Amino acid sequence: QSILAPSQGPAERPHGCSECGKVFGVKKSLKVHQRSHHGQARPYECAECRKTFNCHSGLVRHQLTHRGERPYKCGECGKCYSRKEHLQNHQRLHTGERPFQCPVCGKRFIRKQNLLKHQRIHTGERPYQCAECGRSFRYKESLKDHLRTHSGEASAQRLLPGVGGGALP
Numbered sequence: 001q002s003i004l005a006p007s008q009g010p011a012e013r014p015h016g017c018s019e020c021g022k023v024f025g026v027k028k029s030l031k032v033h034q035r036s037h038h039g040q041a042r043p044y045e046c047a048e049c050r051k052t053f054n055c056h057s058g059l060v061r062h063q064l065t066h067r068g069e070r071p072y073k074c075g076e077c078g079k080c081y082s083r084k085e086h087l088q089n090h091q092r093l094h095t096g097e098r099p100f101q102c103p104v105c106g107k108r109f110i111r112k113q114n115l116l117k118h119q120r121i122h123t124g125e126r127p128y129q130c131a132e133c134g135r136s137f138r139y140k141e142s143l144k145d146h147l148r149t150h151s152g153e154a155s156a157q158r159l160l161p162g163v164g165g166g167a168l169p
Contacts, residue, residue, distance in 0.1 A: 017034060019034070042054050049066070061082070072087035074094075076091070076094045089110055089111050092110040093110070097110070100112050100114070100115040101115070102115060102118055105122070117138075121138070129143075132147070132151075
């Protein structure tokens with residue numbers, strides 16, 4: 001039996017991952033997700049700086065930074081951004097809006113990513129693991145700092161997500 005409402009047509013049916021069962025409303029989102037199961041989670045690489053992305057649109061957006069394009073301007077202070085969502089996050093500094101709230105402790109955040117990073121305090125998740133000694137860290141920045149203790153700055157380039165964690169910012 002289908003879990004879909006009778007009004008949903010074929011184009012509106014959710015798309016499920018055959019590996020883990022996660023469901024997506026858009027087929028493209030499923031395809032991006034499935035790359036994570038096949039070891040190629042970020043196949044799109046910037047030729048200029050070697051940064052990688054999980055979808056082509058992410059790469060295209062990133063390339064704006066190399067061209068210096070910043071079409072989104074803050075009306076309050078004049079600061080410019082290459083992406084609309086970055087401007088929106090910045091504008092919250094002026095308004096004081098903090099729309100993302102931790103369900104555990106109630107702390108509020110300007111950016112969703114900051115909330116997700118904060119929640120690792122409550123879950124104990126440590127997704128960044130040192131390839132040298134196996135020690136795990138809650139934040140990518142903490143792993144970078146730690147890698148310097150092994151063999152200097154060069155080690156900071158070898159970042160590995162921890163077991164079961166995944167690469168989170």
